[in-house]
Amino acid sequence: MDPRPTAVQAPIHLRIADDIRMQIERGELEPGASLPTLAELAARWSCSMNSTRAAIALLKAQGLITSGRGKAPTVRIQPRKVIRSSERHQVEKDLVLKSEADRAGIGEAETNLGISIDNQRFTSRYDQIAAGEMAGIFGINPNDLLLRRCYEATDPMAGLRLSWSVSYMPVALIESNPALLDERNEPWPGGTMHQLSTVGIEIMRVVDEVTARMPTTVEAQTWGLSNGIPLVFCRRISIDGGGRVVEISDADYPADRTELHFVTPLKAWPKSRRKPSQHGL
Amino acid sequence: MDPRPTAVQAPIHLRIADDIRMQIERGELEPGASLPTLAELAARWSCSMNSTRAAIALLKAQGLITSGRGKAPTVRIQPRKVIRSSERHQVEKDLVLKSEADRAGIGEAETNLGISIDNQRFTSRYDQIAAGEMAGIFGINPNDLLLRRCYEATDPMAGLRLSWSVSYMPVALIESNPALLDERNEPWPGGTMHQLSTVGIEIMRVVDEVTARMPTTVEAQTWGLSNGIPLVFCRRISIDGGGRVVEISDADYPADRTELHFVTPLKAWPKSRRKPSQHGL
DNA sequence: GAGTGGTCTAGACCACTGT
């Protein structure tokens, strides 16, 4: 019944890759250590160099190693992860009540990354688009206008992207304060929460929707991602007291240097609750 | 100064892959549609079939297409995403107060996936290990024992993994109820929240730490993942009223069929707050 | 300059899909 008569020998490049992966997991190859050269692997496994190339390519695609011309492949060194916590939502909301001096320099720009504000080149770009497919989330018509704000921070030295996000807000909600429609007012002290407060909107709930995907070739270049590193995609939906969706913000985070934290406080059980029934034993 | 005299022509396989990717993004190639064969691509781009293979392999590694022997590669069809919301934490906590009848069938097993409970084969395995590197998070000694509980659900028809998680709890915290140490009591009606309640522990805060990584070859097989699909990794840390870490739970989610939702309620501004100062204009 | 990995070719064999 089983189409395979016995266990079929796995392809040579998979066996080579698996062997190296196990050496890495066992710690025999430490981060930063050099792997055998393609020629050495080919000799050891009695196969062509193209097969060893395929094995190395697979490990690169899995994010385990890095390689480049002229030098042996090395075990990938995990960069320190930057933590981005959902507690920031409350912090940003509280900031609205502070003085402009306190809010200064806490615009959308600086909140995106926890490191070296001085070494970031920050750009923001505003335009207006039809809501289209996003109309359903906002509960508006597809022809209604959204203000689209694109934010990007790059490292001017390396030319690499450090953060990226796109924000959408219905123009009808905010046009009573024309300053909100003008990108020349970026960076806005206090960020989006304060911007919305100027038109009487208070965010009461934030929903973060998280998934991941592989970057395209150009995205990998833009972020300076080595092969095999996914992008974590987070869509933040901000909702006001009336349950109205006010803002949607999409952001990408490189998985090798980012960890998203979400804190969920739970309501206490009533003091007078009956003791839960035992189970088992 | 620039080492590149002019723009260097990108490698042929990247140009082919990029061309196909743009066709997909523009909608000229719909999900499920067949791509040109390797031979057709080779003829169209005047290159060898191995180069077209490399292009197809790259698109597979980026999760855009699927391919297999004997048939043309096709544009990947995105499976419907299962939503796993952090609001479940509160739901599970509330469940502890319900009757055993209400709690029945809501163990760790069924909470992992939102679909077809009948078609899951569920396994759980308990053992005890030294805390080791996790001691720091729990605030215990590395030699102290942790109860490790491994949960896995598989589709008995396809033989594929549907969910997977590992939970760690200090044995010292729960050994006063020996039933908690015995895997034969799985599935426990009401799940971990109820188990902890039997030893007087109430979870007051849950922190979810989220990142992503590429699966290894065997993980891709186990989950039935096609190439280029990352695994979203979520570490859930459960904390009681005294700020003590009570449980750590690690889980993987296939990024192509999972979306993690995190809801953050925000505290209201005081009614008497001063009007925020305007900005710009 | 020697050695490395990256790119690319031509060609072979095999497993699998369709008809």
Add this chain to the structure above:
DNA sequence: CAGTGGTCTAGACCACTCC
């Protein structure tokens, strides 16, 4: 069965690193 993609080889040229 013909046609497809998957695997694999041998060999070439190039860009890059290190000595």
